[in-house]
Amino acid sequence: MAQPSAANRQSTLAAPDTIAQPFSRRSLLRGALMATGALAVPSFLTGCSSSSGGSGGGKTVSIGSNAAIPEPKGAYQTLFNQVQQTTGLTVNVNWVDHNTFQQNITTYLQGNPQDVFSWFAGERMQFFAAQGLLSNVDDVWAKIGANYTDAMKAQSKGADGHYYFVPFDYYPWAVYYSKSLWASKGYTAPTTWDDFIALAKKMKGDGLIPMAFTDKDGWPAMGTFDYLNMRINGYDFHIDLMRNGTKWNTPQVKAVFDQWRELIPYYSPGFLGLTWQEGAQQLLNKQAGMMVLGLDQIGTIFTGAQADDLGFFAFPEINPTYGQDSVEAPIDGFMMSRSPKNKAGAQSVLEYLGTAAAQQLWLGSNPADIATASGVDTTKYTAPQAASVQLIQGAKHLSQFMDRDTRPDFADPVMLPAIQQFLNNPDGAAGILSNIDKQAKTIWASNG
Template sequence: MSRPRSQAEYLARLVPPSVAGLHRRSLLAGTAGAGALLGTGLLAGCGSDSGSGSDTKTVSVGSNASDPTPKDVLAKLTAAFQSSSGIQANINTVDHNTFQENINNYLQGKPDDVFTWFAGYRMRFFAAKGLAGDVSDVWGKLSGFSDAFKKASTGDDGKQYFVPASYYPWAVFYRKSVWQQHGYQVPNTLDDLNALGAQMKKDGLNPIAFADKDGWPAMGTFDILNLRINGYQFHVDLMAGKEAWTSDKVRKVFDTWAGLLPLHQPDALGRTWQEAAQSLQQKKSGMYLLGLFVAQQFNDDEQDDIDFFTFPEIDSTIGAKALDAPIDGYMMARKPKSEANAKKLLEFIGSVDAANIMVKGDPGTLVANSGGDTSGYTALKKKAAELVGSATEIAQFLDRDTRPDFASTVIIPAFQQFIKDPKDIGGLLTSIENQKKSIFTS
């Protein structure tokens, strides 16, 4: 899935239009929780509260796959499921943004038996609220998923509530021809990265392409630095409001980031991610930390010239195996009309057969099941799949790993202020922590 193209689209995806333009104080006053921000209306679910006793040969699917390609893929998935199981899957498709805006009320009403959603914090939030069904027994029948995918599908209680379908990783992208021309080597440590950046400057390049006009790209930089410096568990706990932004650990992340800013493309707040990607494509920048969708900004005959590496190690005791790789997939309602049918569908969605349908139907997707036939993948996609397959932990990106209101109303302006003036880190972190307390206790 591509990232939003503008700040307005980003906010539309993150929070409902009815609250996106409000002053933060007004927003917080009317927010009873992350779900309240996500839901202002009721999706037209087809499920019921009749529990798991029904033996009907149908199952309903609430879907945010409103774009033509993913919508067609889901139709093919459910058709194949019906053919193999005899169970008819009825799809209730809702506009992608509308689905997210209304998810809370939808799940508290009469949702479909199975619904599309996201791994990580957003999955755990609804699982903890008792608004999702335990699918641990489905996981007992699945194969082809790494431990990192399973961890991203696991709730706070240690049970699984999510079946992954597709994903895309974040990494540091570069043009092979540029690196070959200058003899650059992939950095293994932060010192290596700083030395490489210094050399790129001498060679007349922007070492690291950078853009944050739309607010979300800098989240990826913070994520990877926090993962490398403090590890996965601290990162997800910080995102969940369980750790203090004023801690020495977070301060070290910002100190490290401040040290790297001189290597980043200047004037980032006036530049979109597409423009930064074009500077890489035009051989004006040497590297770019972004999602796999960066390839969209390259011509067809340049695709083979794109390569990447995972962000280098900073602390040898933590290593460089964790990364951001947002995962899309499916969950089960807390009381599906037929729990048995819902779990059969989820088992099918997690199968190799389903992965092959997704690969064939959407060449742009990376399937989560490693058993899928990826022979048609480009070299870049094959390497991306190998990277995620070898990850020890998978974070979901900051705006999915924390409360949407915190990401949009606190983190975006705070990170942009830091990029503009990185001197007062202490004051910035105190401000973030104070606002976090207000939001997470609301």
């Protein structure tokens, strides 16, 4: 399902089933405007279903899906067909592209949403739970709880301790590369920052773009910030920064941007004008040596026979105190609206979606993610999927991604343009951090 968040993450549509330009994630500013009535909600992001029939009660359950593009829509259609067979319910799906769904989520939830809908774990879930826009799904978890680890359970709860989220899939962010290119050049994966920079220099000397970095859409750079901050200042500092909005104008965060400056000379030429797809193609075409991205994105570029050529390593250690103990692993899943027309049916659908069988079926058509439930046959995973499981299970901490770990009215409206401003003018970091700090304090003070 994308980050980011999601994800999240691949393409945007002007209307259901109509492909348009790459997803930008500039969602929350527009969402805030719509909450005040400044923008209208598109007619297709309402309680009506794109399938025949109404949401109703009894044997019909409505689902709001953010997967209108051909893939992963096809994988979800297969899944929802199986939902009908397994539960005996009629499932009506409102297909909306990811970007439009995310941009309009606040007004959608305040209006007449579907019974069940796609969304993300982390602060993005807790934010709406705290506003009373969701139904808790404690009864669902009473049946699916054995399928999940304690870490997944924690990611599915609101601040009040109730469950509001059923995890479905997730994926790591890491440093990706072409195995065959690396084998031909004799490169080995670095574990420390010094080795990372030395490898980038070697790649540049070999005529490669060391880092396929692109940030036209703004959100891809957030993953690099998150890793730099967790590697330098630790997971606890990072999450505190995301959740509380304090400490932005501090030596700790300044150190993140200072470290980042070392990478910029190794980035793709014109990176602020390139989409992540263009960067991933540089990697696929062996023009670039490395790329910091999520499997959910790059796994859609390295497909078929090329999938096993996709390798990755954990973002390198900077501060030995924290090593490589944290992994960015956004979790996607499903939630229930606050007043579902068919609550019992919605619970049955969520119970099925919380099983290994459901997730395995979906992954059969969408091998760019990994399942959240235990019991999935991992022998059917691609090499990148199997390696992703090892990376995530070996982590001490899991973060969700900047635009999921912090407030929705701060991530995109403030941080997205601020990071782009820094990347365009690294010498202006001090002023940028001062401005971020002022905006953060205003947002947290005015909204609680």
